Amino acid sequence: MQRDIEIAELRRLTQYIDDNFDYDFKNYAMSSFTRRVRRVIELYKFTSVEALIKKFKNDPAFFQEFVSEITVNVTEMFRDPTFWSSLRDEIIPEVIKEHRKISIWHAGCSSGEEVISMCILLKELNCLESATIVATDIDQSIINKAKKASFSSKNMELNKQNYERYGGKHDFLSYFVEDNGFFYIKPELIERVSFRVQDLVKGNPFSKFDLILCRNVMIYFNQTLQNEVLKKLHGSLFKYGNLAIGSKESLIWCDIANKFVVVNNEEKIYKKIKD
Amino acid sequence: MKSSFFHNKYKGIVIGGSAGSFKPITKLLADLPKDFPIPIFLCLHRLKHVRHGFIEALSIKSSKPIFEPLDKELVRPGMVYLAPANYHLCIELGNTVSLSTEGLINNSRPAIDLTFKTAAYVYKEKLIGILFSGANKDGALGMKAIKDKGGVTIIQDPEESMMNTMPQSAKQVTEIDFCLEAEKITNFLLDLYKAYQK
Ligand SMILES: C[S@@+](CC[C@H](N)C(=O)[O-])C[C@H]1O[C@@H](n2cnc3c(N)ncnc32)[C@H](O)[C@@H]1O
Secondary structure (H helix, E strand, O other): OOOOOOHHHHHHHHHHHHHHHHOOOEOOOOOHHHHHHHHHHHHOOOOOHHHHHHHHOOOOHHHHHHHHHHEEEEEEEOHHHHHHHHHHHHHHHHHHHHHHEEEEEEEEEOOOOOHHHHHHHHOOOOOHHEEEEEEEOOOOHHHHHHHOOEEHHHHHHHHHHHHHHHOOOOOOHHHEEOOOOEEEEEEEOOOOOOOOEEOOOOOOOOEEEEEEEOOOOHHHHHHHHHHHHHHHHHHOOEEEEEEEEEOOOOOOOOOOOOHHHEEEEEOOOEEEOOO | OOOOOOOOOEEEEEEEOOOOOOHHHHHHHHHHHOOOOOEEEEEEEOOOOOOOOOOHHHHOOOOEEEEOOOOOOEEOOOEEOOOOOEEEEEEEEEEEEEEOOOEOOOOOOOOOOHHHHHHHHHHHHHHHEOOOOOOOOOHHHHHHHHHHHHHHHEEOOOOOOOOHHHHHHHHHHHHEEEEEEEEHHHHHHHHHHHHHHO
């Protein structure tokens, strides 16, 4: 499709999806959402947004595939190494000292690289046994992938470099079993993780946590939706719980920013101080 | 030069570059007056793991405020916004920028094509795109998008560019309004500055 996708077409699409599938993409950030829709249209050789809607009508099962394609799943282990070292050196020891246990939610966990990083970090701090971890994503197929926890060797080089930059002292690859060009995380490392499908937009708080990671997820939302989702994250934190967002995101322009204080501005870690 | 280009209606300037562009771009930023009013968006290929140092290096000689925007940050006049390492920088309707971790484009994140295309969509004929030296094709289709929407396209003269693939590729896919040596690009912007003083 050569021409630009018009805003009215996008509205028809997101309205159709909301009416028929109970997902709400209306407040996703315009430019990236448009690009993702265009990508789906090109990938499946539809001629227009209308044709995509027609496909949903004829083949509702296609919708899950659409969700998979529309979401951006790019992720890395130990992405932003200094973020992970500040979790290791400041945030997590403090929670453990206070409560002797820690509950963690990875909201928008994608294929699980962030979760693996967390488990390795906790293992090295000797507190994996004290942790309960929930990892969620809107995309069923990426959750399936995260559960499998197998990573192609071509990505492992970068993961390993990040681990080294984080200051990891162990043999990184020893946490994995290699088979046929894929690296499988050793099952005992992630046995405490519960992977589930959950939609941050339509879903409601389901538990309370000491630490929530929601990194590089809200950048795909517009500010209205960022506000709404932030309220839910706030509602899912214990008082004095910590929230980490992506290193280039900010809370300062959100309605409830005053219910948080900055713990680490460089790494975008915040603490809930008011209910 | 055609005087029709020198008016005060521009809303943004996007600048792209890769290998060999750091020097001319630092020079350009150093020569711009502090109150140069049009917001500038820089998309330069850079090492993905080096989060720090780049801004500092660009800022050494420049009096202009240069920084990496946060997601959904408001665009303000006179600022220079640099695409952060490992994020695409996009211009959004409603005078904000957004960041994205979508896959590599032309093997790059940030990708110049993406910054240029989103800027072209938002600013249309009120946009100037400048492409400097570089060893790949990123930016060429972005320049085409700018031209297609009526904006102004400028490339660093391939003769002068340390790596000419980037400006050359832009020339192959679209009409280039000005092909200039780096110093002349600065002069162009200084002439434009005068148009805003009136
Ligand atoms: C770029 S990945 C971030 C992965 C990881 N947190 C990181 O920073 O490396 C964004 C993830 O957010 C998920 N996502 C998008 N919309 C969502 C929603 N409404 N609810 C839950 N997850 C969502 C996507 O499926 C995708 O896997």
